[in-house]
Structure formats: C-alpha cells, structure tokens
Amino acid sequence: MIRTEQLEKSFGKLHVLKGLDVEFNSGQVVSIIGHNGSGKTTLIKCILGMVVADKGKIFFNGKSISGDFRYREQIGYMPQIGHYPENMKIGQIFKMMKDLRKNVDNLDESLMEEYKLSELFEKPMHALSGGTTQKVSASLAFLFNPKVLILDEPTAGLDPLAAEILKAKIIEAKSRGKLVIITSHIMSEVEEMADTVMYLYEGKVNFYNSVAELKKQTGEEKVGKAIAKIMKQSAHV
C-alpha cells in the first residue's frame, strides 16, 4: 500500500534518512522503533508530505505522492504533539475539519464519544491539558475512517484509561483490514498491538519483520528483550 524507494533526507548537515526501502501493506500493524533521532518521525512526515524528501520516491497504492495531495484523504494522522489554532474551541476544530475534508458521510465518531469530547466542545484549545489535546488528535485521526492510520507516539501523555480505549481502537482498525503505522517507545504496547516491527538505526532499516520472526531470531519470549538484543547487536557493528 505504501512503498518507499531509496528515501533520503537531510536537515542541513544532519543526514536523517539514508536510503530507505520499505513497504507497508493493509492489515498490518507496523511498529517503528528506534532511538531518539533515528528518523522515525521524519519517515512518517515524508509519507504525509509534511517533509519533502531530498531523494527517492514514495508510492501510495502504486502512485508517486510527489505533487499529489488527494492520497491524504485515505490517511489519518495523529501527531506526537498536536498543534492547533489556539483560539479555536474543540467543537470548532471538529467542525472545521469536517468542513475541509470532503468524505464526511462515513464518519467514525466512536473515539470522540468514548473520550466524551462533546462535553468539552466549548473549551478553547489553549486551555487544554496535553492529554486532552492528544485525545482530540486521536479522535481526529480516526474520524474520517481512513484506510491508513499513522500514529506518532499515540499513548504518550494519555491517562491509562484513555490509552486502553485507543489501543482497543487500533486493534479494531487492524481487524477491519487497515494499515496502522505506530511509533512507540513502550515495548509492552508494541507487544500488544503490533504484528510487525521495523527497527530504524541511523537512518536505515536494521530489522523489518514480523513479531513472531523477531522472537524466533533472537530466542527471546518478550518483544522488549528481543528488541533490546537487536539494538545491542546493531550498536556493536
């Protein structure tokens, strides 16, 4: 569904992505892991077209995304830290997003309801706590029933209850054949949700395989330990 070809990106002297070839398919829950600054968010932003790659191509359903924007109708994105117009109220944000996106007949408002956001519709965005902002971001990502969900550290800042609701939602999305791409540092979550793990190391794919294969290769029972093992190996090389 999404494929990158020799993707490269530098910010000034910092070479973040060094020729990335990956493919994501529908029905997968891919967890992208890697230490801070390994290029996780940059990869996501490249797919979303928020960052323009220096070299290489990204294909969405076989079509190159460069110069295109319509493909984003099929993507729901939850940023690591949501930035919203500060003087708008929650309700206005939802109304505006519905107004700006055209496919409004197939809405999925279940997260919005479970988080009881409609009770907070009159609150301005600048008065929200980090967690509530994350709830808004998550609800917006799922709102338009997209085929692809890209979630950047989705549970960071959410309270345990809200995090559980979101995890259940992600697992449900997977069962409906959606592609979910998550970055997370919390290994227990990776274990719970992901079926595929991609380990980015210094701008390159170091490991990209199913969770079962990861466990088999490392001989570990837990995803966390298996990944730690791989991280250590790559650091030695």
Next chain:
Amino acid sequence: MFKIAKYVVYDILRSKVLIAYSLFLLLVSFSLFSMEENSSKSLISLMSVVMIIVPLVSIIFSTTYFYNAYQFIELLVAQPISRSSILLGEFIGVSLSLLTALFAGVGIPILIYSPDATGLVLMISGFALTLSFISLAFFSSVAMRDKAKGIGMSLMLWFYFSVIYDGLVLGILFSFNEYPLEKAVIALASFNPIDLGRIIILMKMDISALMGLTGAVYKQFFGSNFGIIYSLIIMLFWIILPLLFALHIFKKKNL
C-alpha cells in the same frame, strides 16, 4: 482555498488589532478632512499618511499573523489539501481582512468628503499597496523559519522601500546629474511599490511637478492616464511576484 480563507477571516476578526487599525485610520482621515476646507489638500495629507502607515501595518500584521497561524498550517498540511490552496487561502483571508479595514478607515471618509476620481485613485493605490505588502510579508515569513528573523526581514523591507530607497535614488541623481536620467528615473520608480502608489495619486491630482523630478518626468513621458495604467500594471507585478516566490518556497518547505 476559499474555505481556508473563511477561517482565516474568522480568526482575524476575533483579534482586536484590525479594529484598532481601522479606528486609527478613521480618526486620521476625519481629522484631516475636517481641518481643511479644500478637500484636495486633505487628500494630499491623507496620502502621505497612507503611504507610510498602510505598508507598515500590512507587512507587520501579515507577518505576525502568518507565524501565529503556523499551527493551523501544520494541521492543514497533513490533510488532503494542496499546499498552494493553503498558502493562497491564507493570502486571500489576510487580504480580505486588511482591505476591509482600509476601506472602513479611509474609504468611507473619502466617500463622504471627496467622492471624486482623485479620492478613488487614492483608494485604489492604497488597496494595491496593501496587497503588495501582504505579498512581501508572505515571502519573508515563508523564507524565514524563525519568527524574529521573519519580522525583522519584513521591517527591513518596509524601511528599505519607504526610506532607504528614496535616499538611494536621490544619491544616484546627485552623482550622475550631468547625464540624461529621465528614463533611468522612471525605471527606478518601478522598483518601489510605495513610489508607484504615490505617483498614481499625484498624476491624477495633476500636481506631479510637486513630486520633483520623478513626477515631472513621468508626466512628460507618459501623460496622466497612461502613467496611471503603467504604474498599476507594475504594481500588479509587485503583488504577484513575491507571492509566487513564497509559493515556490512553501511547496518545498519542511513543516
């Protein structure tokens, strides 16, 4: 694009800055018109005010607005909306708001006290100046990632066009006064939207000689009407070109 413009206008209307701008212009216009019996004298004074205040407010307001709307832009970029419609939507929204404020502050007094061709030309040249300085503001805000640098660049641009440029032109005229400079002067004025705006009005008022060499040469070279049309066309370039550059950078910008 127009939906984005709509939200930009809503957003700007909520801040009081624009209302203050309108009221200030209204106060200046009414006091200038009521001080003089002769409305064309008041128009000249009003022009001097407009030529300084309008570009300054337009460029600074648009630059700060753009940086404050950064979060909104970030939100939009991940949506199925093309980058050109995002930037143009922002431009249309800011332009509509500033033009409305200018119309309320200067247009209405002109309609009351001096509803003639000269007044109309002053309005048009004020509108064109507003648009071209918004366009310049968008260019500097897109080019600079840092807010302070962006506002600094905008201030420099305004200072350059309203103060330094005229100084440079005078310097050139003094140093080369033994040569025929008429055509050079016309060319030089085209490189400054504020000069163009002033020329348009002075041409209409038939007092171009007051403006010194540039005005006289213009009058001689073009005649009034053609001069106004020429200046307006060049002014159009001053609106479109910076915006096109901004668009070009924005399409490749990392957000």
